[in-house]
Structures are given as structure tokens and as C-alpha cells.
Amino acid sequence: MELIVGKVGRAHGLRGEVTVDVRTDAPDERLAPGAEFATDAGTLTIESTHWHGARLLVRFEGIADRAAAEGIRGVFLVVDVPDDERPEDPDEFYDHQLVGLAVETVSGAPVGAVAEVLHLPMQEVLAVRAESGEEILVPFVAAVVPEVDLDGRRLVINPPPGLLESEGGAT
Known part of the structure; x- marks a missing residue:
């Protein structure tokens, strides 16, 4: 089963960082450096992340400037999870x-x-x-x-x- 964990937002700064609309309760796990996503824009691999207030800023490998960052705006970050996988908290659901x-x-x-x-x-x-x-x-x-x-x-x-x-x- 595919699970949307984020959506790439606007570019942040000039060096290729983007905001990510987080759609997971485990962003530090699902959106960690090294995580790979097969997307319509090709494979995106997270190089680094950091929080800027309440916003998650992400730099992807190969996205080095603002123009490249704007080119992936709107891309959904999706992971495959087993159909029977459940969150650890019994009161949480996918x-x-x-x-x-x-x-x-x-x-x-x-x-x-x-x-x-x-x-x-x-x-x-x-x-x-x-x-x-x-x-x-x-x-x-x-x-x-x-x-x-x-x-x-x-x-x-x-x-x-x-x-x-x-x-x-x-x-």
C-alpha cells in the first residue's frame, strides 16, 4: 500500500531547499536523510532536513538551486508500507x-x-x-x-x- 508522507512545497532560499507539507506522524523516521522516493519527477533522495519553526525544510540530492527546487514543487513523497502494517500507537491509523x-x-x-x-x-x-x-x-x-x-x-x-x-x- 502506498502512503503519502509529504508534498513538496515552495523553494526556500537559493540553494535548492524546499518546504515539505508533512503528512505523517513520524517525519523524523519517514523523511530522514537517505530516504528515497520514486516520483513523477524521478527519484528523489533526501540529503538533509531541518525544522524552521513549524516548517520542515528539505534538501534533495541533485537539487542545487532555486530553479531546480521550483521544478519539483507539488511532487508527492510516497512510501510503500505493508497492507497489514499499523502504527505503534493503537489510537493512530493510516x-x-x-x-x-x-x-x-x-x-x-x-x-x-x-x-x-x-x-x-x-x-x-x-x-x-x-x-x-x-x-x-x-x-x-x-x-x-x-x-x-x-x-x-x-x-x-x-x-x-x-x-x-x-x-x-x-x-
């Missing part, structure tokens, strides 16, 4: 493990299925495709999502009032 899970309420009422995991600045949000076809955005926090059962391919939500109501009434 996006691909959540997509497709059936969603039901704590009372057992079917809601739909997870279509996408959105990584927003304040928290992760599950985009759930409801049985009606509507999209419901569910905050991925323990109070709203008390149970994730990967083996059972389901996710249980405890929706706050109004979450499951559409503009035309209850879903």
Missing part, C-alpha cells in the same frame, strides 16, 4: 486503513462509509459518504469517534446534535 470503513452510530444505525481523511490545521476530519449520497464531515476525535474496528471494517460515531442532519431534514 488514512488507507480508514477509507472504506462502514460508519454507524453508537446505536447501530448505518450512516455510510469513510470516503476520505482530511488533514486540516486544527484536526483530522473524516469525509463520510452517507447512504443518501451526501457528504458528512465528522471530526476525528475520540468524543465523536469512540471506536475504530479495522478487523471488523467499521467505525462507530457518537454524533453531536445536528451532525447527521441535512439542509432538507434528518438523514
